[in-house]
Amino acid sequence: MQLCKILLPGLLSMVFLSSCSLFNRDEGAATVSPLPKITNQFTLTKIWSVSVGSGTNDYYSYLRPTWQGSSLFAADRKGLVKAINLDTGKEIWQKNLSEKTTFTMKNRSAMLSGGLTVKGNNLYVGSEKAIVYALHTDDGRVLWETPVAGEALSHPVVSDGLVLIHTSNGMLQALDEENGAIKWMLNLGMPLLSLRGESAPSTAFGAAIIGGDNGRISAVTMKQGQLIWQQPIAKVAGASEIDRLNDVDTPPVVVDNIVYAVAYNSNLTALDLRSGQILWQQEIGSVNDFIVDNSRIYLVDQNDRVVALKAEGGLNLWSQNDLLHRNLTAPVIYSDDYLVVGDSKGYLHWINKSDGRFVAQQQVDSSGFLSAPIIADNKLIIQAKNGTVYAFARIGGQKTEI
Known part of the structure; x- marks a missing residue:
């Protein structure tokens, strides 16, 4: 049986149908962080927007x-x-x-x-x-x-x-x-x-590296589909079934013969690509795609903390905690200097990569975001839950108070 992750992180709904529908409810154990007040360091310019059908609406879909x-x-x-x-x-x-x-x-x-x-x-x-x-x-x-x-x-x-x-x-x-x-x-x-949700595979040197719902990372030959190695990265712990969920739903990232992978309720792990041997682990869980860039790892954890860690050893460099439980998208890097995440209220948040400080913020679409932005030809593209696709670019220099 699969559980559907709904808008409030940490709360899950049992599903008996082929798809998951999101629904309104009282916010319970988790408190959604209020919108942080910041001074924009640049203006976000909408280049265009276009409607693509009805989007995903109330369904949990990436x-x-x-x-x-x-x-x-x-x-x-x-x-x-x-x-x-x-x-x-x-x-x-x-x-x-x-x-x-x-x-x-x-x-x-x-x-x-x-x-x-x-x-x-x-x-x-x-x-x-x-x-x-x-x-x-x-x-x-x-x-x-x-x-x-x-x-x-x-x-x-x-x-x-x-x-x-x-x-x-x-x-x-x-x-x-x-x-x-x-x-x-x-x-x-x-x-x-x-x-x-399921992990998409990453590929390297004729192998597919993939995470499983059983908390394991597997390496598989591309030609024959044969298992090369398999390594559990999650530890089953907790009193309830939900506490013991340890799915790896994000694509592993392969950099310099090291496989980086993260499990829900569990660990961020670095493994040797050839053997699957665990090199290090850091106790942090997520279901969002993450980034490995210039010896750093950037991810949004299951409580919506935006975190930067060293790719060697997993040492925490900074943590941005002002967006807790706002149901953030996976991050994307824009213009080399910034992380951008969307939230379920339809805001885009721009964060300085070096120290985790906010640099800009803008509400874009009241239906909110679930899937991550992408960067296409220096434009930031994001699709709202109602199907509208937006293209943004950045104008530097001026500061605008929000």
Whole structure:
């Protein structure tokens, strides 16, 4: 059984359906931090915004855009996929992957999930209906669609001619990049209770490195799908079942033959890429993607602390605690100097990488953010839960009081 992480961190809702719906409720044990008051050090300029269907609305989904060249690709959960000019926000094409029902002739949601991936002329996206699609980047026509072993909650990863999909039942599958044929599949194991979400694999030296709902990191050969090594990084502890959840739902990061991975309710861990041996561990948990950059690790933990640590040894460098329980997105680095996170109230927060101080803040969309921003050609792109995609750039110099 999977648990769905809902808007208030630390609270989870049991789910018996194929998808998780978010809902309003009284805020209980966790207190949402008030909006910090800051002086903006620069102005955030909206270049354009465009609506892409109805977004994810009240569903827990990490569906987010991707880009290549001058084109941005975005989708909504129901199945609308759009290609957008990155500079102007003008629509290039759209494709609807939803299906009309026989009797009502209304479109049935395609339930897209996990995020878009683009490589060459192919755009890939998976669905909660256990289908992976490949679309042509020029016009959106469907090149192939392949049923997979379970809900495709993670974004597809393309490497070595394969499209890798980690499904909700713990299966890692490799599809042929050109025709979608299943080349191999591997069962990574599945506990009785887990968070809703799956780790996308990272690839290095002909291997796929992936986290599992059982708290383990696995290295798998790309060609045959054979297990190279497997290492548990989480310690099961706590009085309740929820306390003992130890899923690895974020993609591991591989830098200089070291694998960095983080588990919910547990540890940030560095492992040797070749052997899987644990090099060090730091007690910090997260379900958000994290960044390894210039010998530093940046992450948002499960209580919405934004943290910087040394990549060697995991020593804490700074912690920004003024956004607790605001349901932050994963961070992204902008202009080399700043971390940017969104929150469930629709604010963007810009944080100095060197010391964790706030440098800018702006409310963008009242529906809020769940999926992380991306950086595309020096523009910050983020999709709100209602489907609106925004493109921002920064104007330096002036200070604006908020």
